[in-house]
Amino acid sequence: MSTLAVVEEILRETAVPMSVREIVERAGQRLPSKSKTPDTVVARDLSMDIKRKGETSLFVRTSPGRYTLRTLAGAVLANEGAAMLRSAAPAPLTALPQRKPAAAAPSAPRTRESDVQGGGFAG
Numbered sequence: 001m002s003t004l005a006v007v008e009e010i011l012r013e014t015a016v017p018m019s020v021r022e023i024v025e026r027a028g029q030r031l032p033s034k035s036k037t038p039d040t041v042v043a044r045d046l047s048m049d050i051k052r053k054g055e056t057s058l059f060v061r062t063s064p065g066r067y068t069l070r071t072l073a074g075a076v077l078a079n080e081g082a083a084m085l086r087s088a089a090p091a092p093l094t095a096l097p098q099r100k101p102a103a104a105a106p107s108a109p110r111t112r113e114s115d116v117q118g119g120g121f122a123g
Contacts, residue, residue, distance in 0.1 A: 001030070001032060002032065003031060003032060003033060003041060003042060003045045004045055004046070004049055004058075004059075006027050006030045006031055006032070007023055007027070007042060007045070007046065007059070007067075008058055008059075008069065009030075010023055010026050010027055011023070011059075011067065011068055011069045011072070012069060014026070015072055016068065017062040017063070017066040017067060017068040018066065018067065018068070019065050019066050020039050020042050020043045020046070020065060020067070021039055023042055023067070024038045024039050024042055027042075043065075046059055046061075046067055047061075057070065058070055058071075060073045
């Protein structure tokens with residue numbers, strides 16, 4: 001069984017977006033790779049599949065490092081959006097206080113060439 005087939009099974013079982021680390025922990029020994037860094041293998045395979053297949057990929061990135069199945073993505077994103085709307089309390093509208101105009105900065109004294117002495121390098 002390929003890495004992506006295992007990832008597909010896991011994402012189908014959970015039906016929620018998961019990080020690569022969560023996918024690897026859940027997959028355990030089912031992953032076909034014997035790599036010392038299975039997280040890297042899964043992340044690479046998911047990214048390459050999404051890049052190569054685009055809209056036809058089974059997978060979709062919901063946020064940096066989190067993936068789900070494309071068939072579940074619409075429902076998941078809609079549920080997350082609705083939850084965020086319910087939890088966000090509307091901010092009260094208040095008038096901003098008027099700010100005082102900034103005081104003019106004192107101008108630097110002007111110098112003329114005749115006022116400058118020396119002009120050479122100090123040695």
